Amino acid sequence: xxxxxxxxxxxxxxxxxxxxxxxxxxxxxxxxxxxxxxxxxxxxxxxxxxxxxxxxxxxxxxxxxxxxxxxxxxxxxxxxxxxxxxxxxxxxxxxxxxxxxxxxxxxxxxxxxxxxxxxxxxxxxxxxxxxxxxxxxxxxxxxxxxxxxxxxxxxxxxxxxxxxxxxxxxxxxxxxxxxxxxxxxxxxxxxxxxxxxxxxxxxxxxxxxxxxxxxxxxxxxxxxxxxxxxxxxxxxxxxxxxxxxxxxxxxxxxxxxxxxx
Amino acid sequence: xxxxxxxxxxxxxxxxxxxxxxxxxxxxxxxxxxxxxxxxxxxxxxxxxxxxxxxxxxxxxxxxxxxxxxxxxxxxxxxxxxxxxxxxxxx
Numbered sequence: 001x002x003x004x005x006x007x008x009x010x011x012x013x014x015x016x017x018x019x020x021x022x023x024x025x026x027x028x029x030x031x032x033x034x035x036x037x038x039x040x041x042x043x044x045x046x047x048x049x050x051x052x053x054x055x056x057x058x059x060x061x062x063x064x065x066x067x068x069x070x071x072x073x074x075x076x077x078x079x080x081x082x083x084x085x086x087x088x089x090x091x092x093x094x095x096x097x098x099x100x101x102x103x104x105x106x107x108x109x110x111x112x113x114x115x116x117x118x119x120x121x122x123x124x125x126x127x128x129x130x131x132x133x134x135x136x137x138x139x140x141x142x143x144x145x146x147x148x149x150x151x152x153x154x155x156x157x158x159x160x161x162x163x164x165x166x167x168x169x170x171x172x173x174x175x176x177x178x179x180x181x182x183x184x185x186x187x188x189x190x191x192x193x194x195x196x197x198x199x200x201x202x203x204x205x206x207x208x209x210x211x212x213x214x215x216x217x218x219x220x221x222x223x224x225x226x227x228x229x230x231x232x233x234x235x236x237x238x239x240x241x242x243x244x245x246x247x248x249x250x251x252x253x254x255x256x257x258x259x260x261x
Numbered sequence: 262x263x264x265x266x267x268x269x270x271x272x273x274x275x276x277x278x279x280x281x282x283x284x285x286x287x288x289x290x291x292x293x294x295x296x297x298x299x300x301x302x303x304x305x306x307x308x309x310x311x312x313x314x315x316x317x318x319x320x321x322x323x324x325x326x327x328x329x330x331x332x333x334x335x336x337x338x339x340x341x342x343x344x345x346x347x348x349x350x351x352x
Contacts, residue, residue: 124336125336155302156307164309166309169298169299185275191273194273199276200279200337201280202283203282203283204277206282216287216289217289218283
């Protein structure tokens with residue numbers, strides 16, 4: 001047996017990569033393979049179990065106890081798999097249900113989708129104006145191309161301080177001969193300052209009807225949150241621009257109103 | 262609603278006003294108060310702090326003519342003016 005092995009090894013050593021030396025056909029290959037197998041580089045034939053052997057996939061065990069154990073494992077696996085699958089489906093359902101649930105939560109708590117609680121009238125009552133921070137608010141008025149109103153602000157600018165309520169006016173005129181219904185939205189620049197800009201009452205997001213040749217004053221009652229003065233990002237902000245845009249409200253058209261109304 | 266339709270940038274979220282929308286003053290009932298306020302603004306170089314009395318008068322006119330939900334003026338930020346008023350009345 002030893003000699004047999006030695007011969008195989010020698011053939012490997014002599015010819016290196018070449019498995020078919022001219023002097024030794026077939027037979028040396030076989031012996032070389034057997035030699036390598038003995039060295040342990042190739043897979044052991046089935047039947048011989050190593051220390052860290054896994055249970056076989058096929059129920060090849062004839063031992064009844066082992067078979068019962070395998071059945072037990074299989075049953076447990078199935079249970080776990082069912083639980084995991086149920087959890088996955090539950091998660092998927094929860095992610096779909098989250099949208100209306102969140103909407104419901106916002107309606108009940110009145111937060112309206114904003115992360116910060118809305119500014120209540122108590123805050124307005126108790127807020128103290130920050131007199132050393134004067135901010136210039138300029139007004140801009142725009143009209144959609146299809147709306148034939150003359151819409152413009154009645155003052156170009158106003159100087160306010162945070163924590164002080166202010167009133168501003170826009171004027172709109174309907175020069176045509178038929179009543180037109182408009183609806184407006186607003187924008188505040190710079191973007192970060194817009195979060196501190198609170199409107200107590202204005203004329204936006206609701207349909208406003210102007211009769212032929214009618215001219216009305218549209219007030220905006222607003223204030224800038226006193227916390228504006230404490231925000232480090234707002235240190236260089238001295239100018240805020242409030243811009244209103246009017247669109248024509250068509251019959252049956254429903255514009256998306258912000259907040260969960 | 263900013264028109265920069267970038268995916269990552271935060272867009273401006275317009276908020277509805279706290280007390281809703283002003284009904285339109287179709288008959289110009291409070292126009293005189295508005296004119297007084299605008300004149301005050303123009304005289305005082307558009308400083309809001311100096312014209313708060315006129316704005317208070319305008320809002321009171323609206324409330325009287327049912328063009329605005331009546332509300333105590335302190336809740337509208339005019340508490341400092343209300344504190345002065347009783348003093349002025351005494352004089």
